[in-house]
Amino acid sequence: MSHYTDGLTQLGRPTQQPAHPDEAVLERVANPQTGTAYVVRFTQPEFTSLCPMTGQPDFAHLVIDYVPGDWLVESKSLKLFLQSFRNHGAFHEDCTVSIGKRLADLLAPRWLRIGGYWYPRGGMPIDVFWQTGAAPGDVWIPNQGVPGYRGRG
Template sequence: MSHQQESIGISAYEGRQDHIPSLKLPEIESFANVYEGKDYTIDFTIPEFTAVCPKTGLPDFGVIEISYIPKAKCIELKSLKEYILAYRNLGIFHENVVNHILEDLIQSVDPKYIKVKGDYNLRGGIKTIVTREYTSK
């Protein structure tokens, strides 16, 4: 990247994560919610989440928290585990992880409400927490 590009704010990573929204990872399976129509919350904590920093190539570690109110379907845990493991060698920014997980979960189970939070380990003296919520209409 040229000094001129840097001086006008163009990142060397511009466009390098554009494929993330369409990235296909293992399918998140579901099962029927036999208590459909009852509002209750399901919380998952994934304490050993790992992906790769696309800038340094080093591993990023964090905790992913998922909280949702199901409608007709619930998330099946074994498939969620396989889905999360697919991030292990993937070069992806923290913000993109949270957004991609949330959108894949919406696609899979169409929840009434869902929140995904990525709470990442300290890196270079900076703590990053990314949260996104969705409420169905």
């Protein structure tokens, strides 16, 4: 392990999946490229949560982009955090925005956005987008690349 991993509690050891997002421990590491503008992208194509009304599973393709400041999210902790929604009942909007806000609070990035591309519920897909503010002009931010839902047509 390096000095970048000092203080991490989950990396390199067995870790239980948190039962609820509030119990999930998100961890961060120092950005070794502080002062350099670049984008970090996490894609979670098999995100799951529960409908808070019916208890039925909901599925989404999440794309999280951020321009780091002093911190990077530790990826194992992010995976466990996202998995903690598996048995959590919340609307699509709440899941998507709360994930974005929790990451923004932890990392204090120069910029962060999340796209929640939800699969249809009741025949209608719901896509949810949130960002911390205007995108910085000094970095290339690619399109999230997730097409709108087209069904079988």
